[in-house]
Amino acid sequence: MQFQISKELIERIEQLVEERNNEELKLHLEELHHADIAEILDEISLDDATYVIKLLESDKTAEVLMELDEDDRDKIINNLSAKEIAEEIEEMDTDDAADIVAELSDDLKQSVISHIEDEEHADNIVELLRYDEDSAGGLMAKELVKVNENWSVTGCMSEMREQAEEVTRVHSIYVVDNKDRLKGRLSLKDLLTASSDAQISDIYIDKVDYVSVHTPGDEVARIMQKYDLEAIPVINEMGRLVGRITVDDIIDFIKEEAEKDYQMAAGISEDVEADDSVWQLTRARLPWLILALIGGFVSVKVLGTFDAAMEKHGELFFFVPLIAAMAGNVGVQSSAIVLQGLANQSLKGSLFKRLIKEVLLSLLNGAVLAILLIVGGMFLLNLNLDFGLTVGISLISVIIIASLIGTFVPIILDKQGIDPAMATGPFITTSNDICGILIYFTIAKLILGF
Amino acid sequence: MQFQISKELIERIEQLVEERNNEELKLHLEELHHADIAEILDEISLDDATYVIKLLESDKTAEVLMELDEDDRDKIINNLSAKEIAEEIEEMDTDDAADIVAELSDDLKQSVISHIEDEEHADNIVELLRYDEDSAGGLMAKELVKVNENWSVTGCMSEMREQAEEVTRVHSIYVVDNKDRLKGRLSLKDLLTASSDAQISDIYIDKVDYVSVHTPGDEVARIMQKYDLEAIPVINEMGRLVGRITVDDIIDFIKEEAEKDYQMAAGISEDVEADDSVWQLTRARLPWLILALIGGFVSVKVLGTFDAAMEKHGELFFFVPLIAAMAGNVGVQSSAIVLQGLANQSLKGSLFKRLIKEVLLSLLNGAVLAILLIVGGMFLLNLNLDFGLTVGISLISVIIIASLIGTFVPIILDKQGIDPAMATGPFITTSNDICGILIYFTIAKLILGF
Numbered sequence: 097m098q099f100q101i102s103k104e105l106i107e108r109i110e111q112l113v114e115e116r117n118n119e120e121l122k123l124h125l126e127e128l129h130h131a132d133i134a135e136i137l138d139e140i141s142l143d144d145a146t147y148v149i150k151l152l153e154s155d156k157t158a159e160v161l162m163e164l165d166e167d168d169r170d171k172i173i174n175n176l177s178a179k180e181i182a183e184e185i186e187e188m189d190t191d192d193a194a195d196i197v198a199e200l201s202d203d204l205k206q207s208v209i210s211h212i213e214d215e216e217h218a219d220n221i222v223e224l225l226r227y228d229e230d231s232a233g234g235l236m237a238k239e240l241v242k243v244n245e246n247w248s249v250t251g252c253m254s255e256m257r258e259q260a261e262e263v264t265r266v267h268s269i270y271v272v273d274n275k276d277r278l279k280g281r282l283s284l285k286d287l288l289t290a291s292s293d294a295q296i297s298d299i300y301i302d303k304v305d306y307v308s309v310h311t312p313g314d315e316v317a318r319i320m321q322k323y324d325l326e327a328i329p330v331i332n333e334m335g336r337l338v339g340r341i342t343v344d345d346i347i348d349f350i351k352e353e354a355e356k357d358y359q360m361a362a363g364i365s366e367d368v369e370a371d372d373s374v375w376q377l378t379r380a381r382l383p384w385l386i387l388a389l390i391g392g393f394v395s396v397k398v399l400g401t402f403d404a405a406m407e408k409h410g411e412l413f414f415f416v417p418l419i420a421a422m423a424g425n426v427g428v429q430s431s432a433i434v435l436q437g438l439a440n441q442s443l444k445g446s447l448f449k450r451l452i453k454e455v456l457l458s459l460l461n462g463a464v465l466a467i468l469l470i471v472g473g474m475f476l477l478n479l480n481l482d483f484g485l486t487v488g489i490s491l492i493s494v495i496i497i498a499s500l501i502g503t504f505v506p507i508i509l510d511k512q513g514i515d516p517a518m519a520t521g522p523f524i525t526t527s528n529d530i531c532g533i534l535i536y537f538t539i540a541k542l543i544l545g546f
Numbered sequence: 547m548q549f550q551i552s553k554e555l556i557e558r559i560e561q562l563v564e565e566r567n568n569e570e571l572k573l574h575l576e577e578l579h580h581a582d583i584a585e586i587l588d589e590i591s592l593d594d595a596t597y598v599i600k601l602l603e604s605d606k607t608a609e610v611l612m613e614l615d616e617d618d619r620d621k622i623i624n625n626l627s628a629k630e631i632a633e634e635i636e637e638m639d640t641d642d643a644a645d646i647v648a649e650l651s652d653d654l655k656q657s658v659i660s661h662i663e664d665e666e667h668a669d670n671i672v673e674l675l676r677y678d679e680d681s682a683g684g685l686m687a688k689e690l691v692k693v694n695e696n697w698s699v700t701g702c703m704s705e706m707r708e709q710a711e712e713v714t715r716v717h718s719i720y721v722v723d724n725k726d727r728l729k730g731r732l733s734l735k736d737l738l739t740a741s742s743d744a745q746i747s748d749i750y751i752d753k754v755d756y757v758s759v760h761t762p763g764d765e766v767a768r769i770m771q772k773y774d775l776e777a778i779p780v781i782n783e784m785g786r787l788v789g790r791i792t793v794d795d796i797i798d799f800i801k802e803e804a805e806k807d808y809q810m811a812a813g814i815s816e817d818v819e820a821d822d823s824v825w826q827l828t829r830a831r832l833p834w835l836i837l838a839l840i841g842g843f844v845s846v847k848v849l850g851t852f853d854a855a856m857e858k859h860g861e862l863f864f865f866v867p868l869i870a871a872m873a874g875n876v877g878v879q880s881s882a883i884v885l886q887g888l889a890n891q892s893l894k895g896s897l898f899k900r901l902i903k904e905v906l907l908s909l910l911n912g913a914v915l916a917i918l919l920i921v922g923g924m925f926l927l928n929l930n931l932d933f934g935l936t937v938g939i940s941l942i943s944v945i946i947i948a949s950l951i952g953t954f955v956p957i958i959l960d961k962q963g964i965d966p967a968m969a970t971g972p973f974i975t976t977s978n979d980i981c982g983i984l985i986y987f988t989i990a991k992l993i994l995g996f
Contacts, residue, residue: 129773131773135772138892257739284734289707321797322581322585323579323581324581324794326776343776343797344793346797347771347793347796347797350801350804351800354800354808355886358804358807358808358811358886359883361812362878362879362882362970363875363878363879364879364883368883369886369890370884370886370887370892371892374903374907377907378910378911382914382915384879385875385879385915388871388872389868389915389918391871392867392868392869393922395867396864396865397927399864399867400861400864403860403864406860406863410856411850413856413863414849416866417846417849417866418842418845420870421838421842421870421975422842424975425813425835425975426831428812428971429813429814429831429834429835431812432808432811433818433820433827434820436805436809437821442588442615442820443820443821450820457824457827457828460828461832464832465835465836465839468836468839477843477847477850520812525871525874529867529871533867
């Protein structure tokens with residue numbers, strides 16, 4: 097099985113586009129999986145990609161478009177007319193279609209929707225646009241297979257076959273009453289083995305997991321993972337079955353959330369990629385750097401108040417980056433562990449117990465590091481014992497405080513309803529830098545006196 | 547729909563365990579989903595949890611065990627006899643069963659396997675134990691629905707119903723030849739609508755994605771995501787169909803990988819959780835801190851070589867934490883963006899172009915920050931212009947170098963076949979601290995002279 101696109105194929109496609117050799121192009125591309133075509137379009141120029149999208153049939157290109165990187169897709173769509181966009185959308189599932197339409201300008205939105213020939217499809221898209229994109233309503237698709245509890249098994253089978261035509265994958269068959277309210281689900285196995293004159297109401301399973309249109313996306317992800325669901329039905333305020341969310345959308349959601357947390361921890365505040373423009377990257381990175389700069393100003397001020405030390409113990413200043421770096425690293429470690437615990441809802445036990453544990457952990461790590469520092473300092477840097485003790489004791493204290501800040505700031509933010517991921521990366525490093533320097537010089541003043 | 551376990555329920559269960567009220571316990575627990583039971587066991591003591599596991603039927607507890615946190619599961623299993631473990635394993639899918647058996651000591655492994663009554667199940671588990679746990683062979687389950695290409699549709703339907711009993715979810719029906727070699731797949735829709743005397747070979751789809759037992763897990767995850775597959779068949783060296791991997795296993799895999807990268811970036815080298823022991827946490831955290839300490843020693847040495855500056859321009863040392871922090875933050879930002887690009891295989895274009903872009907980006911960010919620093923420094927800290935320029939120019943230079951290190955160290959490691967995630971967090975911060983300080987004092991010496 098070959099899952100990689102060869103360089104030769106990409107070059108061949110580029111050449112065929114240049115030659116406007118439509119026949120050969122179609123021959124090459126039509127047998128490929130839409131995800132593979134998307135990978136090729138990702139590699140060639142935007143103009144070439146747009147040419148290919150216009151050339152191929154909409155039933156293929158609609159799926160190709162959904163596989164493309166969002167930025168590339170937006171650029172290609174901008175090169176299409178309202179009618180061409182409508183043709184692509186006609187072939188998409190409602191959830192994908194709504195995502196595309198949501199990105200269009202208001203004028204274009206109207207025009208594209210009016211060009212959609214299938215009225216039901218257009219209505220469904222308009223309905224989905226109403227929901228917040230991170231809620232179950234924004235994640236769901238309208239395509240699903242549902243049967244009425246009052247149908248017979250025979251009637252149900254023929255109805256189902258018809259509905260299944262429109263649905264890429266039949267995960268579950270949902271059972272509704274005459275008012276379209278979700279009653280339960282049907283297993284295909286039971287349907288196959290039931291006698292043909294039985295009623296659906298006799299054989300359906302009335303235990304079914306569902307979410308409301310307003311359930312937040314991360315809650316949907318948590319439920320689907322916990323119960324290993326491949327699809328979950330969505331109901332509206334009246335209990336009516338209005339859509340379903342499938343596991344592939346949730347995988348994308350989980351990946352995006354993980355990337356967002358990772359970037360947040362690295363001090364990047366928007367969802368950016370390496371290939372975004374310098375301007376987009378600056379917008380995502382600069383605010384955090386300005387925060388760090390302000391923190392830097394505070395540390396300059398703090399160090400300035402200890403300038404009396406410079407005459408008698410100037411070498412104290414040589415250890416400032418070491419102390420600050422250790423404070424930063426310990427803080428980031430602690431906050432990362434707590435954040436993952438908060439995200440997985442796996443933090444158990446009382447806050448007091450956690451406090452004791454963090455202090456113990458820091459004492460253990462701090463003691464090992466302090467001994468290494470004192471011994472290494474005496475041998476490699478010719479420090480005297482007094483000075484070694486000063487730096488060693490400071491290191492232990494700084495590590496304890498840094499781990500407490502790293503542990504409890506996210507917990508407190510979380511309790512206040514603020515996203516605790518804010519408190520990682522630059523935020524923790526900066527505040528721990530400042531605290532670390534303050535503790536270090538205060539202890540030095542007490543021991544060495546200046 | 548209620549997806550949260552109430553505190554009252556947990557207390558009630560604890561009370562019932564204490565009273566050894568088995569009837570009531572069963573009544574309370576048997577109607578719950580196994581994922582909910584697991585959540586309850588997570589909250590009560592290990593002894594109580596073991597009691598519950600021994601009390602309930604294996605067909606329920608096998609699934610509960612699989613939902614538990616790995617550490618808790620291992621502890622509970624250690625309290626069971628070989629025969630009791632075998633009973634649990636009997637009820638598990640082969641992939642889960644193999645995961646459990648793999649964790650047992652060699653003696654216990656033998657004894658547990660010999661207690662499994664279903665010989666085929668035992669053989670399957672032994673087969674799965676042979677594969678590396680991060681390969682397709684280690685991820686797959688033996689349970690699947692397969693039909694022979696020479697069967698008729700009628701024969702196929704009855705065979706399938708039998709096989710489906712053993713398989714929790716029929717994602718796909720695979721078609722094999724007489725030698726069990728994978729030939730294609732069958733859509734349920736086609737099977738339902740085909741005439742009953744047709745042969746499978748007439749109606750099956752010969753295009754099917756598959757992986758080999760040796761395909762690495764991350765490659766399987768990539769393929770299943772790219773092609774939106776819910777299950778993928780696994781073949782051995784002879785092309786025989788030996789198992790299948792379902793999407794729920796891949797979700798766990800993706801989540802674990804994301805967590806590992808996140809922890810690596812925070813300087814944590816093992817998969818630890820907030821509730822692990824102090825010893826486990828130390829083992830995961832201390833090595834990175836020692837690395838940072840060694841970096842700290844180097845920075846002490848570097849600062850020591852510039853001690854001549856202390857007399858004439860002591861205030862230079864006040865800006866050391868600011869410069870080091872900016873270098874660290876910029877480096878972490880750059881490396882995080884490149885790492886995600888490498889992970890998604892979305893890094894395009896030549897290295898030279900990337901170099902130019904990073905320099906441009908750093909110049910832009912650096913210039914804004916330097917102006918803020920100079921203006922802020924002159925007004926808030928009463929710096930003179932010469933000194934302000936020294937710090938400002940240093941800041942721009944440090945940011946450029948830090949972003950280049952952050953960008954290219956991961957790319958170079960990746961090209962060398964080393965996991966680029968190693969190069970984030972403490973590693974980047976430490977090396978950028980040192981480089982930053984060196985650049986800063988070198989520029990200061992050139993401008994201010996000391």
